[in-house]
Amino acid sequence: MHIFPDLKRLEEKYAKELTVVGIHSAKFTNEKATENIKKAAQRHNLTHPIANDNTFDIWQAYGVKAWPTLILIDPQGKIVGKVSGEGNYAVLDEYIAAIIKVFDEKKLIDREKVIGKAEKLEAGVLKFPAKIIAQENPRRLFIADTNNHRILVADEKGVVTDIIGSGKQGRDDGDFAAASFYMPHGMAVTGDTLYVADCENHLIRKVDLKTRKVETIAGTGEQVNHKNGGAAKTTPLNSPWDVLLSPDLKTLYIAMAGDHRIWHMDLEKNEVHILAGNGAEDIIDGPFANSSYAQPSGLALDGDKLYIADSEGSAIRVLDLKARKADTVIGFTAKDKARLFIFGDVDGALGTAKLQHPLAVQLYNGKLLVADTYNHKIKEIDPVAKTAKSLIGAGHSGNVDGKGPAAKFNEPSGLALLGETLFVADTNNHAIRMIDLKTLEVKTLEIKLPGK
Numbered sequence: 001m002h003i004f005p006d007l008k009r010l011e012e013k014y015a016k017e018l019t020v021v022g023i024h025s026a027k028f029t030n031e032k033a034t035e036n037i038k039k040a041a042q043r044h045n046l047t048h049p050i051a052n053d054n055t056f057d058i059w060q061a062y063g064v065k066a067w068p069t070l071i072l073i074d075p076q077g078k079i080v081g082k083v084s085g086e087g088n089y090a091v092l093d094e095y096i097a098a099i100i101k102v103f104d105e106k107k108l109i110d111r112e113k114v115i116g117k118a119e120k121l122e123a124g125v126l127k128f129p130a131k132i133i134a135q136e137n138p139r140r141l142f143i144a145d146t147n148n149h150r151i152l153v154a155d156e157k158g159v160v161t162d163i164i165g166s167g168k169q170g171r172d173d174g175d176f177a178a179a180s181f182y183m184p185h186g187m188a189v190t191g192d193t194l195y196v197a198d199c200e201n202h203l204i205r206k207v208d209l210k211t212r213k214v215e216t217i218a219g220t221g222e223q224v225n226h227k228n229g230g231a232a233k234t235t236p237l238n239s240p241w242d243v244l245l246s247p248d249l250k251t252l253y254i255a256m257a258g259d260h261r262i263w264h265m266d267l268e269k270n271e272v273h274i275l276a277g278n279g280a281e282d283i284i285d286g287p288f289a290n291s292s293y294a295q296p297s298g299l300a301l302d303g304d305k306l307y308i309a310d311s312e313g314s315a316i317r318v319l320d321l322k323a324r325k326a327d328t329v330i331g332f333t334a335k336d337k338a339r340l341f342i343f344g345d346v347d348g349a350l351g352t353a354k355l356q357h358p359l360a361v362q363l364y365n366g367k368l369l370v371a372d373t374y375n376h377k378i379k380e381i382d383p384v385a386k387t388a389k390s391l392i393g394a395g396h397s398g399n400v401d402g403k404g405p406a407a408k409f410n411e412p413s414g415l416a417l418l419g420e421t422l423f424v425a426d427t428n429n430h431a432i433r434m435i436d437l438k439t440l441e442v443k444t445l446e447i448k449l450p451g452k
Contacts, residue, residue: 186242
């Protein structure tokens with residue numbers, strides 16, 4: 001996902017010379033289904049052709065070793081360049097220009113445009129909502145209407161009372177109507193102040209709900225794996241996926257999915273710093289500086305325990321903020337060599353239980369409710385006993401209300417608790433679902449825009 005902006009720049013710059021073909025070689029079982037790939041293409045506005053390489057035949061034929069890998073093929077069908085990893089726009093730009101020059105001289109550049117076709121998206125009010133949070137006083141919901149690039153403020157009955165953002169992709173500060181976001185994700189709220197992880201802009205935004213103003217408080221807009229922190233507005237960030245406020249309201253914790261770390265922002269000094277993680281994509285416990293994470297995507301705080309939905313490791317992690325040590329609640333750690341590739345849908349204790357790409361975690365009565373996203377379930381985890389059990393969801397995608405395992409979700413990615421009701425951002429269903437935690441009954445919340 002992180003190279004899509006670079007690919008789009010190259011496609012636009014060399015619109016008549018370059019054809020991009022995406023090869024999707026899935027790690028997770030859920031990502032092997034063609035229908036799910038189509039939804040991902042819709043979510044990221046991709047129009048180039050995509051091959052579903054779910055048996056890794058193309059991967060193996062081209063000798064690929066890592067995600068992402070980019071291969072340049074000249075007009076005669078020969079491989080003339082290969083690079084892995086992110087941040088390779090400049091070298092690709094240079095090589096593509098050189099290849100075009102060489103083959104123009106040979107009159108072998110075919111400039112007939114290969115037309116891509118975007119998958120048709122049928123959605124209602126919401127478009128791939130990624131996260132949701134709730135506020136007790138006043139009782140209201142904040143919905144990250146992610147692919148509409150806006151935040152909706154609604155009451156618990158789904159009536160939208162305010163819209164934050166113009167709906168246009170961008171990074172403009174200003175009043176609600178003029179401000180813009182780029183695929184906003186996690187949020188945190190206190191009083192009339194809302195913090196937003198503006199994920200694809202690589203920014204943290206602050207919303208004043210009284211004055212109806214949006215301002216950027218952290219990040220430069222540049223996507224960088226930064227080794228050090230510093231002044232918030234001059235330090236680049238990398239795909240902030242979720243944010244969470246400390247009880248004293250002085251610290252904003254940030255799940256920095258793009259660089260596999262947990263960051264924190266000092267809201268009084270306006271500084272951002274790395275809290276935990278060495279930057280390696282892995283599942284390694286221990287002291288904060290030596291620990292590793294894999295695309296952390298959701299946060300929850302219980303006293304001195306900061307819980308993390310560590311998505312790419314299919315794990316739930318915990319940071320002891322006093323002892324400054326990381327531990328794994330559910331997942332597979334250093335003793336398991338294939339730990340980043342161990343996932344599934346298995347209830348049980350640590351070492352046996354398996355999740356598949358969880359994206360959200362929510363505290364409830366001393367337990368953790370987890371959006372087990374690629375299993376299309378809500379699970380309950382006991383953080384002390386280190387056990388997991390399925391609570392709600394059939395375990396395969398769908399859009400069905402009902403009770404417990406009879407209900408169906410499609411990649412639930414956000415959770416919010418209001419009283420005894422759990423609200424779920426059911427991302428691929430473009431919906432908000434409500435769960436009565438006493439009866440485990442699931443209903444769909446109708447979202448009603450002003451004047452509709």
